[in-house]
Amino acid sequence: MSFDWAAFFEYLPRLIKAAGVTLQVSLLSLGLTCLLAPLLAMGRLLGPPPLRATVQAFIEVIRGLPPLVVIAFCYFALPKIGVVLSGFWCGVLALGVVGAVYAAEIIRSAIESLGKGQLEAALALGFARWRAVLDILLPQALRRILPPLTNEFANLIKASSLLSVISVHEISQVGQSLIFETFVVIEILVQMAVLYLIIIGGVSFLSRRLEKGLAE
Amino acid sequence: MTLLQARGLVKRFGTFVALDGVDLDLQRGERLVICGPSGSGKSTLIRCINRLEQPDSGAITIEGLPSTNLQALRRRVGMVFQQFNLFPNLTARENVAVAPRKLLGLSRTEADARAETLLERVQLAGHADKLPSGLSGGQQQRVAIARALAMEPVLMLFDEPTSALDPEMIREVLDVMVELGQGGMSMIVVTHEMGFARRAADRIGFMDQGRIVAMAPPQEFFDAPPHPRLVRFLDNILGH
Ligand SMILES: Nc1ncnc2c1ncn2[C@@H]1O[C@H](COP(=O)(O)OP(=O)(O)OP(=O)(O)O)[C@@H](O)[C@H]1O
Ligand SMILES: [Mg+2]
Numbered sequence: 001m002s003f004d005w006a007a008f009f010e011y012l013p014r015l016i017k018a019a020g021v022t023l024q025v026s027l028l029s030l031g032l033t034c035l036l037a038p039l040l041a042m043g044r045l046l047g048p049p050p051l052r053a054t055v056q057a058f059i060e061v062i063r064g065l066p067p068l069v070v071i072a073f074c075y076f077a078l079p080k081i082g083v084v085l086s087g088f089w090c091g092v093l094a095l096g097v098v099g100a101v102y103a104a105e106i107i108r109s110a111i112e113s114l115g116k117g118q119l120e121a122a123l124a125l126g127f128a129r130w131r132a133v134l135d136i137l138l139p140q141a142l143r144r145i146l147p148p149l150t151n152e153f154a155n156l157i158k159a160s161s162l163l164s165v166i167s168v169h170e171i172s173q174v175g176q177s178l179i180f181e182t183f184v185v186i187e188i189l190v191q192m193a194v195l196y197l198i199i200i201g202g203v204s205f206l207s208r209r210l211e212k213g214l215a216e
Numbered sequence: 217m218t219l220l221q222a223r224g225l226v227k228r229f230g231t232f233v234a235l236d237g238v239d240l241d242l243q244r245g246e247r248l249v250i251c252g253p254s255g256s257g258k259s260t261l262i263r264c265i266n267r268l269e270q271p272d273s274g275a276i277t278i279e280g281l282p283s284t285n286l287q288a289l290r291r292r293v294g295m296v297f298q299q300f301n302l303f304p305n306l307t308a309r310e311n312v313a314v315a316p317r318k319l320l321g322l323s324r325t326e327a328d329a330r331a332e333t334l335l336e337r338v339q340l341a342g343h344a345d346k347l348p349s350g351l352s353g354g355q356q357q358r359v360a361i362a363r364a365l366a367m368e369p370v371l372m373l374f375d376e377p378t379s380a381l382d383p384e385m386i387r388e389v390l391d392v393m394v395e396l397g398q399g400g401m402s403m404i405v406v407t408h409e410m411g412f413a414r415r416a417a418d419r420i421g422f423m424d425q426g427r428i429v430a431m432a433p434p435q436e437f438f439d440a441p442p443h444p445r446l447v448r449f450l451d452n453i454l455g456h
Binding site for chain 1: 288293305
């Protein structure tokens, strides 16, 4: 078997376009994750008991489901309650929410792992609970939050391949249909792999830079 | 003048009664030492005073006022922990300055100046830029004292401030505390350092099974212990 460079370059533009979609979905859902995760974590840590319980239940449910089910739910069930989103935005919403519950748990456990003494020291000085968490505990927890969060971001990008089931024209969907159309398998798989690696590598690189910046 | 008045404090953990109706009065400027066997409720008592624990019943007033606002109460009551609990990501200066800056609205310059003054007062003038990990246990505990003083409390609580320290560092922390008391600070100190108690306390209380069973000035406390269990406790701790 030989590698067919002609086929490789013939299909490359279509996959690069698909990579653009993957990148867009990923960045938008990362944005949503970054917006939602701190809110969920703070709700869970600081909210009044009913809010805490609700947030915890929400986190448990989403974490208990395969991301594919969450995606399908957004796509097929939300329209029944009048929320009609395109496949693209549905994907952003589903991945953003899934990312957010995992990220919220990362934030919460990093803060809790600091131990009771830190919280009590801040409370004893007169910090209200929420200010103790935001002003004293969160800055300490940041260095424990960022590495697993970077990991979570990579998982999110990989999970964007699931959006092929709701016909979002991202890398996996386009790659698959090309393979079925053309029977050019290896060349297209290699392209898919390389494009994912570039995107994931780029995001990991950026968040590692951020980690370093914050460590100083 | 009475600074602190506690009446009928009860604290249960499940069915276990950790505080069993404690009454306590502290005059302004008074230095009270509390000792007693492990599990007798010493920590629980002082943690109820700044409400790190919520008593199940009983009343506490400070300067005649009941503490309706938790944060306001805690700003007036400083606390020093056995394990120091310094913020590890902040330098000594920042540890001391953070609360005045964030809670009292001091500018960075003002808060830093306050921190420098307090660090000098606990003999740590040259160490302001060090992180807690770069300080010895005794130094860390003195930073923790300065941090509590930074909110200008009317009362300082100490929960076994020297029991996590190597013997050679105990003295430097106790010296700072003696000086603080001589400067007129009202203090409640849970400790088993009987030398400190003799030197610095106005009164010494002995707790047993959730009650204060004896309370006397040092001389009487050591020379004519007013409770049989205290006699045994002193024998043990003083190694007679
Ligand atoms: N959060 C808690 N939950 C359950 N039990 C507790 C809790 N805090 C304290 N206790 C119990 O209450 C009792 C009194 O505890 P406390 O810490 O006040 O004792 P102490 O006199 O400070 O003892 P030590 O000298 O060991 O510090 C102990 O038996 C302890 O096990
Ligand atoms: Mg104790």
